[in-house]
Structure formats: C-alpha cells, structure tokens
Amino acid sequence: MTAINTLSNFSTISGFILLGFPGPRQGQILLFVLFSVIYILTLMGNGSIICAVHWDQRLHTPMYILLANFSFLEIWYVTSTVPNMLANFLSDTKVISFSGCFLQFYFFFSLGSTECFFLAVMAFDRYLAICRPLHYPTIMTRRFCNNLVVSCWVLGFLWFLVPITIISQMTFCGSGIIDHFLCDPGPLLALTCKKAPMIELVFSALSPLPLIIPFLLIMGSYALVLTAVLQVPSPSGKRKAFSTCGSHLAVVSLFYGSVMIMYGSPTAEHEAEMQKIVTLIYSTLTPLLNPVIYSLRNKDMKKALQKFLGT
Numbered sequence: 001m002t003a004i005n006t007l008s009n010f011s012t013i014s015g016f017i018l019l020g021f022p023g024p025r026q027g028q029i030l031l032f033v034l035f036s037v038i039y040i041l042t043l044m045g046n047g048s049i050i051c052a053v054h055w056d057q058r059l060h061t062p063m064y065i066l067l068a069n070f071s072f073l074e075i076w077y078v079t080s081t082v083p084n085m086l087a088n089f090l091s092d093t094k095v096i097s098f099s100g101c102f103l104q105f106y107f108f109f110s111l112g113s114t115e116c117f118f119l120a121v122m123a124f125d126r127y128l129a130i131c132r133p134l135h136y137p138t139i140m141t142r143r144f145c146n147n148l149v150v151s152c153w154v155l156g157f158l159w160f161l162v163p164i165t166i167i168s169q170m171t172f173c174g175s176g177i178i179d180h181f182l183c184d185p186g187p188l189l190a191l192t193c194k195k196a197p198m199i200e201l202v203f204s205a206l207s208p209l210p211l212i213i214p215f216l217l218i219m220g221s222y223a224l225v226l227t228a229v230l231q232v233p234s235p236s237g238k239r240k241a242f243s244t245c246g247s248h249l250a251v252v253s254l255f256y257g258s259v260m261i262m263y264g265s266p267t268a269e270h271e272a273e274m275q276k277i278v279t280l281i282y283s284t285l286t287p288l289l290n291p292v293i294y295s296l297r298n299k300d301m302k303k304a305l306q307k308f309l310g311t
Contacts, residue, residue, distance in 0.1 A: 015097045016172075016191075020088045020181040021276065032089040038288055039082045045291030046071035052304040059304055062125055062145040067294060067301075069149050070118050074287040077111040080104060081283050085181045101183040102168045106160060108182060108283070112259075113210035114156025119252055120214035120221075121148045126245050127221040131228045159210055163203045170196065179272040182279065211259060218252055247294045254289065258282040 021031055053059045053068035084104060088094050096104070128136045167185070173193035180187055185207070189200055225245060258281040295305050 015095045015176070016101050016183065016188075017094050017175070017177045018084075018088055018096050018181060018183070019177060019179045020085065020094060028089045032086055035082060035086060035089075035284070038284060039078065039086070042078050042082075042284075042288045042291075043075055046074045046287065048305055048309065049291050049294065049301070052301065052307075056304040056307065059300065062140045062142070063122075063129070064301070065142075065145055066118065066122050066125060066149070069152075070115075070122065071291065073111060073115055073118060074290055077108075077115060078284060078287040080107040080111055081182050088181065096183065101178075101188075102164060105183040105185070105188070106164045109160045109164070109207070110157045112156075112282075113159045114152050115255065116210045116214040117152040117156055119248070119255065120217040121152060122248050123218040123221040123252070126248060127225055130225050130245070156210070159206070163199075163206055166199055167203065170194075170199070180279070181276060182283075184275070184279070186275075211256070215256060215260075222249070250293045251286075251290050254293075255282055255286050258286070 021028075023031075049071040050068045053064045081104065084096065084100075088096075125140060128140055132139065167188065171193040172188075172191045174191050176191065178184070178187040178191070185203060189203075222245065229242065258278050261278050295301050
C-alpha cells in the first residue's frame, strides 16, 4: 500500500509510512509487549510523584511543585510517541495520516522544548535555594512559581508552531516512507518535492535554541551553585547541597546527553538505526527513569511515595 498518490503535476498526500523497527511478526509482538510495559511503568512512576506531591503537605513547596509539573509533562511527552509506536508494531501497513504525522511532530517537539524550559527553571530554583537562601521565600513565591510553570508551557508550545505550520504546507513526493518510529523533521524534509533552503535554514536555526538557551542557563546556575557550595565550611552542609542538586543534575545529564547527540548540531547526519536508538533514549527511557532518580536520591520524596503507596 502506498502512502502517496501522484496526480499530474502535484501530489495528494494520504499519509506517510513509518518503518519503525522492521522485523518478523514475532519480533514486532515482542517489541509491542516490551514498550507496553515501559509505557505503563512510566505512567505509574510519574503519576505516583504527582499524587505524592499533591497529598503530602510537606511537599507543597516550589521545588516539588515544579517536580510534579515536570512529571505531568513527562506523561504527555511519552504519550506523544509511544501509543502510535505500539500501534505501528501490530500494523501491516504502518501508515500514519498526514495530519496525524504533523500533530505528532508538533506535540513531540513542543513538549520536548517545554521540558528544556522546565529543567532550566528547576536549576534556577536550586540556585535561589542555595545561593540566596534568605531571599528565597520572598522571590520564589507560589504566584511566581505558577507564572514560571505557565511560561514554560506557553513558550514550549509557541516555539515550533510557525515552522511546523510552514513545513506542513509544503508538497511531498516520492514513496512517503519515513525510516523512523516517529515523524522527525529530517526524513520529512527529505520527502519534499521542491527543496526550500530558506525554510530548512530557518528551522535549523530555530530548533536548537530551546536546547541551547536553557542548557546555558542550567550550566550558569550550577556554576554559581558550585561556587557557593565550595565556600560552605562544613562537610555536612556541602553534602546536603550536593544531594539537593544531585537528582536534577542526573536528569539533565540523561536528557541533554542523548538529545544533543541528535540535535546539538543542525548539520549532523546519523544513520537511521542510530537515530532511532538515541531518540528512544530521550523520548522513552528518560521519562521512565526520572521518577526512579528523584525517588531514590531525595529522602523527602521517598518518604512521601512510601506514605502514598502504603509501604
């Protein structure tokens, strides 16, 4: 079954073919079971953090409010790709509609951008708590925290709106085959009938900014945190400060380490299989591991989760 029917001098798009992870039927079923389990565990892990923060009054602080919102974001981030990937494993045609492809494209990159902004805001929160402890309660008020949360969501969803709208209006030719498990910009732009260097340049210039700008803010925040911590005279105080930042740094390293391999350089080219593996790390495994990292390294969160789960 073809995804594109060519009529005279133009192409009528009915959909694209997502190759995903080709293999025998038994292998597809095995992958379906594996990623179904990962998806369910991700929903349960992040959902547990949201519930623990909501029900435990001790966690009604900016740090944990941001964490709960971050977990809520992770649920939607993994949902933007995994359900379609699961359906793809069981599909014989592996076709995704034109609108479905670009909706996935938009939500996946918008949620990913929102995650970058959240990580930057969480680093800023740790900077204030450690470097400006006396001013922290007056600066990081509940209202200011809520404004930061809303700003992350709005900015994340506005960033890719114009570029994706422009790309969706382009004409696509050829087989319509995307050698990926999601609608990624590289394979999509390769299917356009007429190359548009200006559009590709604008997209290449805009797409790394939600990665680079928050990353620089995160590095700047933690450089100031490290300077402040090294000036703390007591070893116990240093350990407490590093423990407070440890979970967030682990999440930042895991997310940015994999994302920057893919999108850190706009001109970087990767083999299709490597693209899929790296994309799986930051789109599927990172949301799964984040609740584990926060619950294991944070004593208050661990106690709240134990109380919520009744263990």
